[in-house]
Amino acid sequence: MKKNHLLFILSTSLTLLVCSSAQSAEQSKLKLGTSAIEFAAQTKCSHDIDDFAAWKVASRLMNSELKKQKKKQICKCVGKNAPTVLSPSELTLAAVDSKARTALTGVAVAKTMNACVSEVVK
Numbered sequence: 001m002k003k004n005h006l007l008f009i010l011s012t013s014l015t016l017l018v019c020s021s022a023q024s025a026e027q028s029k030l031k032l033g034t035s036a037i038e039f040a041a042q043t044k045c046s047h048d049i050d051d052f053a054a055w056k057v058a059s060r061l062m063n064s065e066l067k068k069q070k071k072k073q074i075c076k077c078v079g080k081n082a083p084t085v086l087s088p089s090e091l092t093l094a095a096v097d098s099k100a101r102t103a104l105t106g107v108a109v110a111k112t113m114n115a116c117v118s119e120v121v122k
Contacts, residue, residue, distance in 0.1 A: 029091075030095070033090075033091035033095035033096075034083040036095060037108060038080065038082060040101060041078050041082035041109050041112070042075050042076065042078060042082075045074065049071055049113075052117070054113065054118070058070075059121075070121060073120045074113075074121075077115075077120060078108075078113055081116065082108035082111075083108070085107075085111040085112060086108055
């Protein structure tokens with residue numbers, strides 16, 4: 001009886017440990033995906049900002065130094081907000097699949113760019 005009780009406790013503990021480890025791994029992937037999307041979105045923004053209509057209009061009357069400063073602020077905003085427009089499963093996928101990360105970065109930048117231009121230039 002004692003042996004069965006001990007075996008039950010050990011198996012329950014092991015099950016809890018495995019579940020906890022799996023949950024921890026998913027959380028790690030989510031954090032990694034979030035960081036990857038933030039970095040990739042900020043980089044993509046830096047390369048693509050001149051092609052966005054909202055930026056073209058907003059920057060028309062700025063001098064080059066002000067444009068440089070505002071671009072940096074806008075792209076920081078895009079990087080910060082990009083993960084918020086993606087689902088947790090998309091962020092997890094971005095952590096493990098570089099092709100998915102590239103595609104999701106494009107989606108996130110497109111969804112956040114106009115709002116960030118408006119926020120920074122207002």
